[in-house]
Amino acid sequence: MKINKDIIRCVLFCKLIITTLVAGAQSDDKCISKSFELRYVSSSKTANGETDYKGPTSVFTTNQRIEYLNKYANYACKFFGDEKLDQQVISEKEITKAMKQLKPQPLPQVRKEIRLYDGWKFYCYREGQCEEYDKRLKLWKNLNNKISIDDGNLVFKDAASLVLDITPQNWRFKLQLDMNNNPVVIKFVDSKNRKTVCEFGVDSMHRSYYISNGKRYYSQTLKTLSLKTWLAEIDLAPSEHRFNLKIADKLVSDFELLSDISLKRVDQLIIEGMKGTVIDNIWGVGYKKTTDHSMINWPYYVETFIDDDFEVKQNIDNWMRKEYDDSLWKDCILPKAHGSERHEGEDIYLRKTVHVGNFVRAFYELEAMFPNGELWINGKIVEVIKTPHPQMIDITQYLSPDAENLIALKVNSFKADQSNAMHHAPTDLNIGWFAGRSSLHLTQSTMITDMFVYTNGLSDKKAMITAEVTIENKHHTFYEGKLNVLLKEWFPVEAGIETNIDSIDISLTPQEIKTFKLQFLVDNVKLWSVSSPQLYQVRVLLSNYNSGYKREEYRAIDGDKAKSRELYISRYTDDYVLTTGFRTVGQEGGIFRINGKPELLKAPLYFGQRFPLDKLSTDLLAPSSEDLMKELLAVKKMNGNGMRMSVHWSDNYGQDGTNDPRMLEMADQLGLMYIWTTASWIRVRSPFTMDFEGLGKYVRQARNSPSVIIWQPSNHPDLSKWNDAMVFYNKVYNIIHPLDTTRLITPSADLRHIGPHNDDGTINNNGEKDDNCDPVWTAPRIARGSMDYPTGFGQDWEYLRLWPFPKKWKGNVPINDYLQSKKRAYFNFEQEESIGQMNWKLYKGSPIYKYHSYEWDYDIGSIGRLLTFDEWKESQAWQAFSAYECIRKMRWLDYDGLSWCCMWGGPNMGTYQKPLIDALGNKKLSFYTNQMGFQSVLAGSKDVDIVYGPSDAPELLVLNIGSERTVDVIVEIINEEGELMDKRIYQNVALPSGRTSTVLGKLELPKLSDGYYFFGYQIMQK
Structure with a gap:
């Protein structure tokens, strides 16, 4: 039919x-x-x-x-x-909402802890700056006798012209200043040709204007007398000769042609004002393009060519004394950072008064101070702080119980040596020096100095928890007493009352420091995970049997809820409180697990370099809490569940990285996991230069945070020999593992650099049998990880097609052996390494506008030719498409974690094109395809x-x-x-x-x- x-x-x-x-x-x-x-x-x-x-x-x-x-x-x-x-x-609304929902850490009830986070006065000063400022103000006055400096403003008493010679600018630069609406002309001039390159200002009818290609354009009538901020971004690049003009953040000139497009440089700034013109906060910054190809990782340098707020600089003498007048100082909260070439050499001075009341012992806790500095109390030097390590300083003899106490900090300025400059780091080596958060602890002679709470195991709905509590007895007599552990749900909802979970009898000899272990079972436990970040408050109470009660009486009172708070407190010597999440981190069966369940770690790299450019160096180590929250929220929005720390700026300085407790507190509550490096991190230099003393201190500071799931003390340090690598592995393992046996440890993030053995250590990098592999290679909690990028760095598609068996690969890493391991997880610590150009329309006027990444030539290997600036969208498509294909394949190859390098634009002075989010905070196509690939359930071709x-x-x-x-x-x-x-x-x-x-x-x-x-x-x- x-x-x-x-x-x-x-x-x-x-x-x-x-x-x-x-x-x-x-x-x-x-x-x-x-x-x-x-x-x-x-x-x-x-x-x-x-x-x-x-x-x-x-x-x-x-x-x-x-x-x-x-x-x-x-x-x-x-x-x-x-x-x-x-x-x-x-959005700003999302950040504000998240910050309001962030819960502050609880305070102890017996010990008096006074948090000194806010209410500080600060001043920044460089030796000799008073004289410098006086000289600058005189120079302004000498320019024209028709101007004056009044109340910190430059005021035109009559019509006048000011001609200022500036450092010659021949590429890109900007000028920012505050002006009222009085008639004024601002010009950038080429003095040799006596021609104006750029002109803008206010005319006699109070209209703002600018001149483009010889023609005058009016933008708006300025009605109020108040000062408005003007910003001119000028581009003298041969292909541009354009500028932006913004007034009070409103774009007036949208990258229009300059006044005269034939000129190639400017070396004078001319200000022509009429009577009544007021100017303040004038700041000019030039960008010097690097011409030496060997410096291609450092594309340009930043140099301030004019900077004046027309204020008198206050003398800093006796700044630490109570009688010093700090009324002109500004307010701040901690952490407080200062930095950048604009403020080179300016130390930070901080003051705060506090009344403490009665105490026996007093301690000043400082989370960090970089690079170093001083602590003063009531005019006396207490401590010269030599390292950025966490500090707990005994200030008992300096603190007065009955009067206002003045606490004063000095943070020394810092500038890395040029020879220490590192790839991807800012060219401005005035890396932000800062004072971290601080607190006062008022205690008895015997006190709890540390506590570590962790989960030993899980079964049904029960969790076996251990609390390691360290107590110091500074008393001259024996101490006998009791240690109680109290528990309650704390986040997201504070539920119920504290429950006494466990207690032990303790005793300490005079001057003894001793650690006690308490183990207890928590029924109906709510576990911490990325989908449910449940946190508990754990508090330990220390009581003294010699406080007037007999043991029998003490135990009888122990359960009597009717006793008054005064009696309750009088019974106890000290308490210590923290928040943590109960969860386990494992790799049973060779699979990364949280609470025994398989998980995929989706943790892009965090470089910590963020725009605007003047904050790039300043905020590197101590950004605002809002910036930290923004970056963590971006990870969650991308369907990520973690972050791999990778803060770096120097090859040879003793510290790289950060150990910021704020990041831990946020991630604990948001439900994010960290590959945590600490502030002892080594990126590429010899690992034996590591701050090993600091490593242990930083681990202690961070180890109660459930968000930390992997310790990673180095990136790809300078290790060329297997035996040297094992010496380093042993050194860091023997520091970290005794302090924390609960998390995974990857001493180095990139195994290609150490010539690794196979997973069980029986075959070396040359394929030869090895019966004497160092035991640390297979030690408990050691995990595997490297940097796999089959489509990155200009690879063609064959690498991805053949993966995990490429024809050749750096370091001969036995990738498939690690993937097939039944004992250890295998993470891709830097997933892909492909670039995607920015949407250049968003960068007009910026020094990185149409600036090729140093990795531009990757396009040739991966695509077949270089992509032009006009093909920026195709460039983003390559990065996005190749990323998604890799993610999908690595997921069905069963990788345990994927980490994109890196999440946020900013590195290489903003020219780094690998990030998923550009330097201005805009999503690139690769952000979306990572988001797509990181969905919990994903369908596609195999x-x-x-x-x-x-x-x-x-x-x-x-x-x-x-x-x-x-x-x-x-x-x-x-x-x-x-x-x-x-x-x-x-x-x-x-x-x-x-x-x-x-x-x-x-x-x-x-x-x-x-x-x-x-x-x-x-x-x-x-």
Whole structure:
């Protein structure tokens, strides 16, 4: 029987309609995952098999690869709802809301702790600065006798012209100043040619104006007399000769041509004001482009060419004494940082008064002070602080119980030596010196000095918890007493009252320091995890049997809730309180686990370098809490669940990294995990220069935070020999493991640099048998990790296709052996390393506008040629597309963690193009594809085939992290015009729990003409 082809088409069409209606009937709120892949469908047999984007099996020409990226970018922008690629990753409202929800740490009830976070007065001063300021003010007055300095402002008493010689500028620079609406002309001039390069100001009718290419343009009428901030960003690059002008943050000139576009430099600033013109806070910054190719990691330098607030500098003599007048000092909260070339050499001086009342012993706790400084109390030097280590300083003899006490800090300025400059770090080596948060602790002679609370094991709904409590008895007599542990739920909801969980009798000899262990079982425990960051408050109470009670009386009173608070406090010597989460970190079966359940660590790198440029160095080690929150929220928004610390700025200085407790407190409550480096971190220099003394102190400071899940004291330090590496491994392991046996440890993040053995240590890097591998290589809690980037650094697609068996690879790391390990997890500590240019429209007037990354030539290896500035969207598409294909493959290869390098733009003075978020906080396409790849449930093809040939039938799979679930998987094939060409529904797909991969089967392609097709995947929760 002959069947009409039209009938067949009709039947197929009806089937497609019915399938679509069935899918549409499922509520969109049941959709738990959406993703897509772009593939070319070819009728050529040469496309059969796994076809490279660029590589030995590729069928694309270079022009076709660019075309592919163009189509990918256009579709992805629509798919993610960011067609202009100009969306901020986090809004100010989101940051404000999160900061309000952040819960402060609880205070003890017996010990008196006074937190000294706010209420400080500060002043920044460099020796001889009083004389410098006096000289500067005289110079201004000498420019013209018709101006004066009044109340910290430059005031024109009559019409006058001021001509200032400035450091010649021939590339990019900016000028910022405050002005009223009185008539004024601001000019940048080339004195040699006597021509104006840039002019703007206020005319006689109080209208703001600027001149572009010889023509005057008016922008707005300035109605109020109040000072407004003007900002001019000037670009003298040969291809630009343009400038931005902003008044009170409103853009007036949008990168218009300069007044005279023929000139190449300026060396004078001229200000022509009329009577009544007022100017304040004038600040000019130039950017000097690097010409030496060897310095390509440092693209330009920053140099302030004018900076004056027209204030008199206050003398700093006797700043630490009570009688010193600090009324002109400004207010601040801790941490307080200062830095950048603009403030080179200016030490920070801080003062605060506090009344403490009666005490026996008093201690000043300082979380950090970088690089060093001094502590003064009531005019007397208490401590010269020599390191940035956490401090607990005995100030008993300096503190008065009955009077106001003046606490004063001096933080010494810092500048790294140029020879210490590091890749990706700021060229401004005035790295922000700072004072961290501080507190006063008023105690008895016997006190609790430390506590570590951790989870030993889990079973059913119970957790076995250990509290290690260290007590110091400074009394001249024996101390006998009792130690109680009290527990209650603290976050997100503070529930119930403190429950006495455990207690032990203790005794200490005079002057003894002793650590006691208490183990207790918590029933119906609420575990900490990224999806449920439950925190508990743990408090230990120390009581003295010699306080007037007999043991029997003490124990009788112990359960009497009717006793007054005064009696309650009088019974106790000291208490110590902290918050923590009960959870375990493991690698049983070779799988990274939290609370025994498989997890994928999705933790992009945190470099800590953030715009604007004047804050790049200043805020590197101690940014604002709002900035920290913004960066953590961005990780969560990307479906990430952690962060790998990578703060660095110097190759040879004794400290790299940070140990900021604020980051820990935030992540604990947000539900994020850290690969934590401490402030002893080594990036590339010899690991034996590490601050090993500080390492132990930093671990103690951070170890109660459940968000820390891996200790990683180095990145890829200078280790060329296996035996040297094992010496280093032993050194850091023997410091960290005795302090914390609960977390994973990866002494080095990049195994390629140490010539590693296989996982069990029986085969060395040359493939030879080794029966004497150092035991530390397989020691308890040691995990594996390296830096795998099959499409990064200019690799072609063959590396990804063959992964984890590339033809050649740095260091001969046995990647698959680590992936297959049943004993140790394997993390990719730097995932990919590809670049994506910024949306240049957002950077007009910036020194990084259309500035190629030093890694620009990666395009040649990965794509086939360099991408131009006009192809910035294609550049982002390459980074995004290659990232997603790698993430998907590494997930079904069962990696334990992926860490993109890095999350936020800013490194290399803002020219680093690897970040997922640009330096201004805008999401790049790669942010979205990382977000897509990091969905807990993800469907896609189980290959990285870019072109489907006539015999290809891609195998489909679904990746799952978490609990078991039943889903429907919808697969759509859409052509370039947006037409639905085919639709399949895989119903009632059972996804096992854990970190699993479920194969759906092969997708037999319908008859399609040659062209590009978008394969869309939706997963519907049943």
